[in-house]
Amino acid sequence: MTRQLKPYLPGLLLLCVAQWLAETQTALLTDWFEFLKWSGYGLLMITLGMSVHFNRPFYAHTTILLGIQYYLIQTYLQAPSTELDVQAQYVWLALWFPISLIIVALMPSRPVVHLSQALTVGLYLALLAWPWLDIESYSDWYYGILIEGGLKEQLLQLWPVSWSVSSVAIWIGYVLSLSAAIALAHWLKLPKVLPVLVVAGFVLNLRFHLPYESTLMLLAAVLSLLIYLMQQSWQLVYLDELTGLPGRRALNETMQGLGRKYTIAMMDVDHFKKFNDTYGHDIGDQVLKMVAARINEVTGGGKPFRYGGEEFTIVFSGKSVEQTLAHLEAVRTAIENYQMTIRRQDRPKDHDEGKKQRKKQSSDDTEQVSVTISIGVAQRTSEDKDPNVVLKSADKALYRAKESGRNCVCQ
Numbered sequence: 001m002t003r004q005l006k007p008y009l010p011g012l013l014l015l016c017v018a019q020w021l022a023e024t025q026t027a028l029l030t031d032w033f034e035f036l037k038w039s040g041y042g043l044l045m046i047t048l049g050m051s052v053h054f055n056r057p058f059y060a061h062t063t064i065l066l067g068i069q070y071y072l073i074q075t076y077l078q079a080p081s082t083e084l085d086v087q088a089q090y091v092w093l094a095l096w097f098p099i100s101l102i103i104v105a106l107m108p109s110r111p112v113v114h115l116s117q118a119l120t121v122g123l124y125l126a127l128l129a130w131p132w133l134d135i136e137s138y139s140d141w142y143y144g145i146l147i148e149g150g151l152k153e154q155l156l157q158l159w160p161v162s163w164s165v166s167s168v169a170i171w172i173g174y175v176l177s178l179s180a181a182i183a184l185a186h187w188l189k190l191p192k193v194l195p196v197l198v199v200a201g202f203v204l205n206l207r208f209h210l211p212y213e214s215t216l217m218l219l220a221a222v223l224s225l226l227i228y229l230m231q232q233s234w235q236l237v238y239l240d241e242l243t244g245l246p247g248r249r250a251l252n253e254t255m256q257g258l259g260r261k262y263t264i265a266m267m268d269v270d271h272f273k274k275f276n277d278t279y280g281h282d283i284g285d286q287v288l289k290m291v292a293a294r295i296n297e298v299t300g301g302g303k304p305f306r307y308g309g310e311e312f313t314i315v316f317s318g319k320s321v322e323q324t325l326a327h328l329e330a331v332r333t334a335i336e337n338y339q340m341t342i343r344r345q346d347r348p349k350d351h352d353e354g355k356k357q358r359k360k361q362s363s364d365d366t367e368q369v370s371v372t373i374s375i376g377v378a379q380r381t382s383e384d385k386d387p388n389v390v391l392k393s394a395d396k397a398l399y400r401a402k403e404s405g406r407n408c409v410c411q
């Protein structure tokens with residue numbers, strides 16, 4: 001549970017800090033208001049530039065959405081909300097923001113400079129345009145539906161407390177958008193900043209009455225965007241895409257920072273070429289993910305990496321070979337004992353023939369497979385001080401493990 005919540009923490013923490021400042025530091029905020037306001041626009045420009053540079057359209061769109069929302073709040077919504085037009089615009093803007101975020105999140109992934117991105121901008125601007133271009137007809141419509149159409153009574157009946165109708169509409173809109181954002185971030189693996197931004201919009205609307213609330217929430221939201229964008233760029237550079245383990249670049253940097261005592265283990269999946277040839281490259285990929293997941297569970301303070309292909313490395317800082325052997329044995333046996341269920345490859349390609357056969361052998365459709373790994377391990381010595389030399393010694397020990405019949409640890 002805590003692992004699932006962890007990605008949301010940086011953004012939520014920033015939102016909490018912004019709320020604390022809004023509650024307690026009014027005098028300080030008054031003195032610094034102009035600076036904070038223009039910093040907000042500056043950070044928006046930096047985030048937009050970085051999103052375009054790193055080809056991250058989702059981040060570019062959310063930065064634009066935040067910027068538009070902030071500009072409209074500063075320009076049009078500083079009047080008391082008892083003014084009917086202001087209230088009508090406020091409700092529309094409050095709902096437009098999370099709806100546009102969901103639209104942007106659902107757009108198919110295309111490069112940042114692509115016609116579809118311009119169309120997406122057009123779509124959310126069109127959604128926004130009516131109340132600002134034609135406020136009179138929009139207000140007539142808004143109040144027509146709400147008051148003459150009886151929607152106000154219906155909405156208020158839904159609510160146990162006597163809130164204003166705009167609060168009820170915003171609550172319903174935000175609860176739906178937040179559920180959609182969490183579902184998208186979780187199941188479609190969309191950026192975790194999406195729910196954080198919906199929460200930011202929600203809190204902003206709940207506490208709109210506080211002075212400086214919109215400026216603080218903009219700063220918190222845009223800083224969250226920047227943090228998530230940098231985190232994603234870091235992952236692109238350092239993490240291996242298939243297995244999610246740190247890759248070769250991360251290994252090289254870790255090796256540069258090692259002290260006087262450390263051990264390096266090199267490991268390689270046994271007969272993996274044969275496995276690929278028998279079951280296909282896609283199932284080979286699934287096996288590599290399974291192997292990486294077991295290696296990632298290594299105990300004893302080992303740091304796992306994907307060295308490349310079907311080779312992995314574990315670095316134990318501050319440990320001798322003897323201190324690591326039990327932990328490496330545990331990884332080796334965990335992989336040996338792991339049974340992966342795969343679909344059989346010999347199913348007939350022809351659809352009708354396939355159906356007939358599946359009836360006959362419905363439970364035979366799958367097959368259990370397992371793989372083993374060989375491990376070579378070496379530690380820093382007074383002769384071998386360079387981590388690259390230690391790595392080469394571990395590689396030689398791996399070769400000996402292969403020669404000794406595989407599925408074992410050699411030093």
Ligand SMILES: Nc1nc2c(ncn2[C@@H]2O[C@H](COP(=O)(O)OP(=O)(O)OP(=O)(O)O)[C@@H](O)[C@H]2O)c(=O)[nH]1
Pocket residue numbers: 242268269270271272273274276280281282283284285288308309310402406
């Ligand atoms: N599916 C898949 N296969 C990979 C990947 N990277 C490397 N391979 C395959 O891994 C296999 C490595 O084969 P070899 O180096 O000949 O070694 P081996 O068959 O494992 O034999 P031993 O190491 O001697 O036990 C090759 O067939 C590569 O195509 C990958 O990312 N995915």
